[in-house]
Amino acid sequence: MRTVDAAGLGIGDEYPPRIMGVLNVSEESPYDPSVFADPGEAAAYVDDELVGEGADIVDVGLESANKxxxxxxxxxxxxxxxxxxxxxxxxxxxxxxxxxxxxxEVAEAALDRGFEMVNDICGFADPEMPRVCEEYDVAVSKMASPPDLERPGAVEKPDDIYDALELNGFTDKTIVDPAFGGWSEDKTVEDDRETFRRLREFRGYGRPVLVSINRKNFLRT
Incomplete structure (x- = not known):
C-alpha cells in the first residue's frame, strides 16, 4: 500500500485513520451546521467543531452537490x-x-494562497488537474465520477467505479474516493451499502481510500 504525505500528514496503512472535516462556504449547501459566509464565524467553527474534535484535514467546499x-x-x-x-x-x-x-484553475489559485491538498470531485475530468497537483507536489483525493466537468456526480454501480477512478490516471499522491452519498440522484442507499461492503476491493490500486459518508443518506441520522 502506497503511503501518501499530505503536507506532512501521513496517510496509509502505516498510520491511523485520518479524519476529514467539512466546511462549506456555499450558502446553498444543505447541511446548515457546516455553512458559513463570515470568515470569523467559519474559523471558530473549524477550531472548535472540526480540529478541536479531532479532524486532521479541513475540506472546504465552494459549491453544493445538491442537484x-x-x-x-x-x-x-x-x-x-x-x-x-x-x-x-x-x-x-x-x-x-x-x-x-x-x-x-481553482485548485492552483487555492494552493497559491495556502491550501495544501486538493479534493477533485470530478475524478480528473479536467485533464490539467493531475499536472497542477504534481507541480505543487500535493496530495489529491480523486472521486469516482462520470467524466463530465459540467456535472459532477457519483458513479451509481460499484462495478463501474473502477473505470471512473482510472480516468486520466493517478498522481504519486492520489487518494481514491469511491464516492458515497448524494452526488447522484440515481444512486440508491443500497448502491452505497454495496460499495461499502466492497471497500477492500478498491485497495487493489495500492493507494489510500477516502470514505466520505453522507450522514443523512447513508447513516440516516
Missing amino acids: RFEVLAADEELDRLDTAVETLESTSGDAVWSIETRYH
Whole structure:
C-alpha cells in the first residue's frame, strides 16, 4: 500500500485513520451546521467543531452537490475563494487544508494562497488537474465520477467505479474516493451499502481510500 504525505500528514496503512472535516462556504449547501459566509464565524467553527474534535484535514467546499442548483463555473468558484482563504488565515488549529473543486484553475489559485491538498470531485475530468497537483507536489483525493466537468456526480454501480477512478490516471499522491452519498440522484442507499461492503476491493490500486459518508443518506441520522 502506497503511503501518501499530505503536507506532512501521513496517510496509509502505516498510520491511523485520518479524519476529514467539512466546511462549506456555499450558502446553498444543505447541511446548515457546516455553512458559513463570515470568515470569523467559519474559523471558530473549524477550531472548535472540526480540529478541536479531532479532524486532521479541513475540506472546504465552494459549491453544493445538491442537484437542484446550477453548477458553478470556475470563475464563480474563484469568487468564493476569498472567504475560504480568510478563514484559513484566521484559524489557530493544526490541520491540512483541502480545497474541493473540479477545476484546475481553482485548485492552483487555492494552493497559491495556502491550501495544501486538493479534493477533485470530478475524478480528473479536467485533464490539467493531475499536472497542477504534481507541480505543487500535493496530495489529491480523486472521486469516482462520470467524466463530465459540467456535472459532477457519483458513479451509481460499484462495478463501474473502477473505470471512473482510472480516468486520466493517478498522481504519486492520489487518494481514491469511491464516492458515497448524494452526488447522484440515481444512486440508491443500497448502491452505497454495496460499495461499502466492497471497500477492500478498491485497495487493489495500492493507494489510500477516502470514505466520505453522507450522514443523512447513508447513516440516516
